[in-house]
Amino acid sequence: MKLLKETLEAIKPVDEEAKKKAKERMDNLTKPIGSLGILEEIAIKMAGITGKVHNKMEKRSTVVMCADNGVVEEGVSACPQWFTKILTENLTKGYTGVSVLSEFTNSDVTTVDIGVNTDIDNPKVLNKKVAYGTKNMAKGPSMTREEAIKAIEVGIEVADKLYSEGYDILGTGEMGIGNTTTSAAVLSVFSGLSPDISCGKGSGLTDEQYEEKKNTVKKAIEINKPDKNDPLDVISKVGGFDIAGMCGCFLSAAKNRKPIVIDGFISSAAALCAVRFNPLVKDYLFPSHLSKEPGAMYMMEEIDLKPMLNLEMRLGEGSGCPLAFQVIDSALYIMDNLATFEQSTLDRDKLIDIR
Ligand SMILES: Cc1cc2ncn([C@H]3O[C@H](COP(=O)(O)O)[C@@H](O)[C@H]3O)c2cc1C
Numbered sequence: 001m002k003l004l005k006e007t008l009e010a011i012k013p014v015d016e017e018a019k020k021k022a023k024e025r026m027d028n029l030t031k032p033i034g035s036l037g038i039l040e041e042i043a044i045k046m047a048g049i050t051g052k053v054h055n056k057m058e059k060r061s062t063v064v065m066c067a068d069n070g071v072v073e074e075g076v077s078a079c080p081q082w083f084t085k086i087l088t089e090n091l092t093k094g095y096t097g098v099s100v101l102s103e104f105t106n107s108d109v110t111t112v113d114i115g116v117n118t119d120i121d122n123p124k125v126l127n128k129k130v131a132y133g134t135k136n137m138a139k140g141p142s143m144t145r146e147e148a149i150k151a152i153e154v155g156i157e158v159a160d161k162l163y164s165e166g167y168d169i170l171g172t173g174e175m176g177i178g179n180t181t182t183s184a185a186v187l188s189v190f191s192g193l194s195p196d197i198s199c200g201k202g203s204g205l206t207d208e209q210y211e212e213k214k215n216t217v218k219k220a221i222e223i224n225k226p227d228k229n230d231p232l233d234v235i236s237k238v239g240g241f242d243i244a245g246m247c248g249c250f251l252s253a254a255k256n257r258k259p260i261v262i263d264g265f266i267s268s269a270a271a272l273c274a275v276r277f278n279p280l281v282k283d284y285l286f287p288s289h290l291s292k293e294p295g296a297m298y299m300m301e302e303i304d305l306k307p308m309l310n311l312e313m314r315l316g317e318g319s320g321c322p323l324a325f326q327v328i329d330s331a332l333y334i335m336d337n338l339a340t341f342e343q344s345t346l347d348r349d350k351l352i353d354i355r
């Protein structure tokens, strides 16, 4: 609990003065004011985080938290549970979507076993196992409160270490069969939305299985009665080790005054938990894309953030993060390189601000 407590206490607001200076420069670049939309917002937000108008995000990694979910025994995923272990190992071999996109975008993947239900003997997988999978949340809490704290602290430790090694920006991803079910439960608890709305078909379900998935989430919430005002209670009762670990990464980013990227539905569930721990965390988060999982839109609304892309992706793994790194690079490059009105010998006063 010490690390979590210290981390939460160390989170401070972003640098508003730097944001103001960044906005002034952005509005003085040769373009109609606000015309580069979210790219402008990204560059200004980054200034608030780093305290500098000009920024470069050269060293980047997507941290993939891998864990099994006991709720899989309710038949909430079409995929067998053992897929988790194989897919976790595949992350280190370059066989997954996030691996390929990371290679393409010159970024790393950090694979963490935070709770896969079998041992993984692979030096490229960080062994941070809290337990061999969670319990079935449809029958009782996913994990103990102590395990939830431990898993969040694993996430804080992993991200703290990466930032201290010189990573400029991190992304968050996951691997764990059944984790769209836990994420839907987290969303329903915090938002009050019915599981009929928060649940999607995840990696694929028949209509009949989909109905069962909704019933399972309803049952999990009914049995456990998570307290929406206590994120630790929500994570331990209806969350997963992957969600807890990613939540820890978000908290670490805010503590270290570093940027961090949200991927899809599951990563957003973890971001929502982090924001509920401390609302200041939001200013350190960059949502990459709007997942096609239907609950993703509500997740974004709940966190109150706007994703930068909509590519109708629904893969998870952190696959949106390497793409977001490219968009962020573009935004920062604009800030550095677009000519000012003065350089362009144009008169800014002739423009009308329609934002
Ligand atoms: C081959 C394959 C690769 C994946 N990569 C990510 N996921 C995604 O699907 C899983 C969640 O979906 P559900 O809740 O329906 O089980 C997670 O592992 C997530 O990362 C995958 C799923 C599959 C099948």
Ligand SMILES: O=C(O)c1cccnc1
Binding pocket: 180, 202, 203, 263, 264, 265, 266, 267, 291, 292, 293, 296, 313, 314, 315, 316, 317
């Ligand atoms: O958006 C996601 O993260 C997602 C959606 C479906 C399946 N797995 C992950």
